[in-house]
Amino acid sequence: MTTRPAPPATPAPIPGPGAAPASGAGGGEPVKLWLCPNDGLPPEVAGLLATHWLDAQEQKTASRFLFERDRRQYLLAHTLVRRALALEAGLAEAELVIWRSARGRPFLRPAAAGGPRGGSQLDFNLSHAGGYSLLGIVRRHRIGVDVERLEDRDERAITTIVRTFAAPEREWVARAAAGPARDRRALRVWTLKEAYSKARGLGLGLPFDAFAFTLDDERGVRAFTPPADDTARPWRFVELEPVPDVLVAVAVPADEAQDPVLHLGYGFPWSRAALRSFPLPQPVGGGHPSALRC
Numbered sequence: 001m002t003t004r005p006a007p008p009a010t011p012a013p014i015p016g017p018g019a020a021p022a023s024g025a026g027g028g029e030p031v032k033l034w035l036c037p038n039d040g041l042p043p044e045v046a047g048l049l050a051t052h053w054l055d056a057q058e059q060k061t062a063s064r065f066l067f068e069r070d071r072r073q074y075l076l077a078h079t080l081v082r083r084a085l086a087l088e089a090g091l092a093e094a095e096l097v098i099w100r101s102a103r104g105r106p107f108l109r110p111a112a113a114g115g116p117r118g119g120s121q122l123d124f125n126l127s128h129a130g131g132y133s134l135l136g137i138v139r140r141h142r143i144g145v146d147v148e149r150l151e152d153r154d155e156r157a158i159t160t161i162v163r164t165f166a167a168p169e170r171e172w173v174a175r176a177a178a179g180p181a182r183d184r185r186a187l188r189v190w191t192l193k194e195a196y197s198k199a200r201g202l203g204l205g206l207p208f209d210a211f212a213f214t215l216d217d218e219r220g221v222r223a224f225t226p227p228a229d230d231t232a233r234p235w236r237f238v239e240l241e242p243v244p245d246v247l248v249a250v251a252v253p254a255d256e257a258q259d260p261v262l263h264l265g266y267g268f269p270w271s272r273a274a275l276r277s278f279p280l281p282q283p284v285g286g287g288h289p290s291a292l293r294c
Contacts (some may be wrong), residue, residue, distance in 0.1 A: 030261040031252055031280065032088065032137040033145070035242050036080050038073060039131075040267045046075040053082045053093040077133040081106075081126055084135055084269045088122055105201045125198050136250055143252050144199030146191040150183060150245040158186050165189055166212035166225075184247075189213060191249035192221065192237055199251040200230070213237070224285035234283035238262060254283035 041049075050062065058078055065071040082093040085108060089096065097109040108122050121139045128134065130149025137143065153161075162173050169189050176182040192213050197206040206227065214223035221237040238250040242264070250262070260280040267274060 029139040030259050030263050030277070031143065031238075031250065032084070032263050032265075032275075033240075033248075033250060034080060034084050034135045034137075034265045034269050035147070035246075035248065036076065036133050036135075036266070036268050037131055038076055038133070041076055041079065043072050043075075046072065046079055049079045049083075049093075050075045054078055055098070058098075073128060073133070077126055077128050077135075080133050080135055080268065081124065084137060085122065085124060087269060087272060088137055101201060103201060103203060103205065105198070105203070127194070127198075130246065132246060134248060138252055141253050141255075142199045142201070143250065144195040144197065145251075146194035146198065146249050148187045148191050148247050150180070150187060150247065153183060153187065158183050161190050162186050164208040165193075166209045168212050168214070172215065185215070187247050188215060188239060188249075191247050192239070192251070195237070195249040195251040196235070199235075199253070220281055221284055226285050230285075232286065234286035236260070236280050236283050238280060240264070242266060252280075 050059070054062070054075075062071055062074050062078075065074060079093075081098070082096055085091075085096055086093045089108070098106050099109050100106050106124070106126070108124065122137060123139075123142050124135060124137045125143050125145045126133065126135050127146045129147050130152045132147055132149070134145050134147035136145035162170055165173070173182060173185045173189065176185045192215075193208050193211075196211070197203055197208075200206060210227040211230075212225040213221055214225075216222050220239045224235060224237065226235075234254045236250075236252050236254045238248075240248040240250075242248060262278050262280055263272075263275040264278065265272070265275045
């Protein structure tokens, strides 16, 4: 599913062609997504919340930033994580224990007896770029998210990014007119690849030419050729443009018990009141990979 920009006054996506807002009345749990601009929380408020919510390691990390803008970004992102997870797990922000895997992927330590709202089943993923922090949360599965801002990439950076793609993706990007149209195609592929590799917990350890997306300008991901070690399950991939020129991608494994709905919030999650619901696209992938390298 691809969505077009919404007006700046209401920065949330509108459905792609043929889609309609979803009620979220299915039997499973929806995917939760929060997009928060850096000015969505005043610096003094972020600093105060961080003092009470972040653990000793997070506080130490925040103190190491040389530039104040980077420290503010970190505090905003990590207070966002704790607030949104607290809403889902039914625990106080400071009670959440966040660990990291050997590859550096953060995860929520299971609470005793799973916590009051099944906190042991929560997975989350964080991305930030261009003055925005993006957080995805899902239950019983893995999730990967990525956010990129078009104006943050120059021509050299775009060229470097495209070189990491599989041959069919490079060809698809090259067919667009040079300039903004080609840059947009390149960053669409990049955000999807980032989201998928983060959902797998592999990050940049997964070669980006080992799997490929077939994209449409209006209807998002049409097909997915997985890497050799991931052929048994299909995936759902979401593309959004919540505000103009800010591209978001989400990757979650698909199964029959999943409620195919995404709940999107914009700004700092003081409550769930701002969430909007949209249908997730149909699953893709789960087949046999083909040779992608040229």
